[in-house]
Amino acid sequence: MSDVAKPKNPEDDWKIWLVVNPATWLMPILLTVLAVAIAVHWVVFAVGLGWGA
């Protein structure tokens, strides 16, 4: 296992799509980003940093 070439990023970043098929995983990825954004906004508003704080 140790003879596997180590990736050099960011130039090898594209190779992620040789493992993760975007036709299957793009929407789950985007929905996860949306969930994180909603969670962050929820906390920010919950701690009182919302509008007119």
Add this chain to the structure above:
Amino acid sequence: MAEQSLSGLTDQQAKEFHEQFKVTYTAFVGLAALAHLFVIAANPWW
């Protein structure tokens, strides 16, 4: 069966998709940065 990637995409397809992914992600980060600047201008949180 020729050498196939785990995802089934060819190198060409992966590179092509990644170019678009970078564009969209850059736009997302740009918009988020802009939104944060508006919040900082209106109501800094520190």
